[in-house]
Amino acid sequence: MRRASLPADAVLLGSGGAGTAVLHQLALALEGPGGAGGRRSAPLRVVVVDPLDRLVERPADRTWCSWVERGSAAEASLAPAVHRAWDAVHVVAPGGADLPLDLGRLRYAMVRGEDYYAHVAALVDRARERGALEVEHLAATADGVREDGAGAVVTTGAGEVRGSLVLDSRPAPPVRAATSSLVQHFLGERVRVPAAGVDPDRAVLMDFSVPQPPTGLAFGYCLPTDASTALVEHTAFVPELLDGATQAAELATYRQRALGTSAGTVEHSETGAIPMTDAVFSRRASPPPGLVRSRVLRLGTAGGAVRPSTGYAFSAMQRDARALAEQLVGGVAGDRVDLPRPYPRRHAWMDALVLRGLLAGGERGGLDGPDFFVRLFRRNPPERVLRFLDGVTSPAEELALMATSPRGTMLRTAAADARSRAARLGGTSR
Numbered sequence: 001m002r003r004a005s006l007p008a009d010a011v012l013l014g015s016g017g018a019g020t021a022v023l024h025q026l027a028l029a030l031e032g033p034g035g036a037g038g039r040r041s042a043p044l045r046v047v048v049v050d051p052l053d054r055l056v057e058r059p060a061d062r063t064w065c066s067w068v069e070r071g072s073a074a075e076a077s078l079a080p081a082v083h084r085a086w087d088a089v090h091v092v093a094p095g096g097a098d099l100p101l102d103l104g105r106l107r108y109a110m111v112r113g114e115d116y117y118a119h120v121a122a123l124v125d126r127a128r129e130r131g132a133l134e135v136e137h138l139a140a141t142a143d144g145v146r147e148d149g150a151g152a153v154v155t156t157g158a159g160e161v162r163g164s165l166v167l168d169s170r171p172a173p174p175v176r177a178a179t180s181s182l183v184q185h186f187l188g189e190r191v192r193v194p195a196a197g198v199d200p201d202r203a204v205l206m207d208f209s210v211p212q213p214p215t216g217l218a219f220g221y222c223l224p225t226d227a228s229t230a231l232v233e234h235t236a237f238v239p240e241l242l243d244g245a246t247q248a249a250e251l252a253t254y255r256q257r258a259l260g261t262s263a264g265t266v267e268h269s270e271t272g273a274i275p276m277t278d279a280v281f282s283r284r285a286s287p288p289p290g291l292v293r294s295r296v297l298r299l300g301t302a303g304g305a306v307r308p309s310t311g312y313a314f315s316a317m318q319r320d321a322r323a324l325a326e327q328l329v330g331g332v333a334g335d336r337v338d339l340p341r342p343y344p345r346r347h348a349w350m351d352a353l354v355l356r357g358l359l360a361g362g363e364r365g366g367l368d369g370p371d372f373f374v375r376l377f378r379r380n381p382p383e384r385v386l387r388f389l390d391g392v393t394s395p396a397e398e399l400a401l402m403a404t405s406p407r408g409t410m411l412r413t414a415a416a417d418a419r420s421r422a423a424r425l426g427g428t429s430r
Helices: 017-029 073-081 113-129 244-259 314-329 345-360 369-379 382-390 395-403 407-429
Strands: 010-013 044-049 063-069 082-086 088-092 098-102 106-112 133-138 142-148 151-156 159-163 166-168 181-192 204-207 217-226 229-238 265-277 296-298
Touching: 010 017, 010 151, 010 159, 017 044, 017 073, 017 113, 017 133, 017 314, 044 159, 063 073, 063 113, 063 314, 063 382, 073 082, 073 106, 073 113, 082 217, 088 369, 098 369, 106 113, 106 382, 113 133, 142 166, 181 244, 181 345, 204 244, 217 244, 217 369, 229 244, 345 369, 345 395, 345 407, 369 382, 382 395
Parallel strands: 010 044, 010 166, 044 133, 088 204, 166 296
Antiparallel strands: 063 106, 082 106, 088 098, 142 151, 151 159, 181 229, 181 265, 204 217, 217 229
């Protein structure tokens, strides 16, 4: 096993979506003979600590779907990894009414894990060939991190790795516990049907006509990649994980309806559980005694990149990675590298209200989840709704969205949230 070269400018703990995004944006920032890479006196050194080298193995372990602005730098940076993109999508109401949505300046893009890893690997190789970037993979699990005045040291079963900065995407507890939490539990299949009967242009973003759970909501979605292949998923926002057999049956029923057949070959399946919580996560680890700032920054779920009200995280991970790449390539010292909030502070409050409302449920004076999302899409330009889900809307856009939400329900939910926060603060003061 190769020992990691020491020291590193950055040590990545985990090479999943958040870690791979950092390598992606670093390689882009160092791109070109006249770019930042050509101005550095030495290559940027990165060590990735993970049992699996995804840039080499390129597993088909996940699919990311998000929206990108047409003609933007973000779209260009992802283009080689985008398997399929759509200019319009459909939302289906609980009763089956179809709502076609023109995305305006946006496109809905599907990025498969194996394609993304291959794209990033090619960018990293190009940067390495130019002498701008060194990436070394240490096939090990991080056991711990200790810090001193000179940097941070990651301990593993394969030895120690010293770096100026540690970017940690491992699970971490919040700094403030949640008052409202759901889990996004999904099960999906990439299916090839025997006859070319799939409409490749009909991408269904949310189909709420599937059976709904007692608390929360459920929807199916169907993203066709060609006339005979589609990614079909069943997703639920629920307090606890669904029974595996129950969700498999729900997916099978929806798959038959979405594709018009129960036959077909499952080429790939994926399942997961994404936390949807108003808990507060810290972007920076607590510094050890004697140090003012920690050199450990948290990425991905541990850093609060998951949007609490929807479970989306891909765009936030890309924003984090771009911010990190700009600072690292620019020579910012490891203890001075910082990350902005993944979402505006006001969005945290709005997300908390949505979670509280979904937990209460429509029959108990809370939110009817399917009706809430369908209503937003019906009464707003789709681009505004999607930009909000991404966390990039302006206050004016958010006021327009709030005006189209069920006002009485949201006022009751806001009042309940205010009482809960006051009680929590009162308990803290005692």
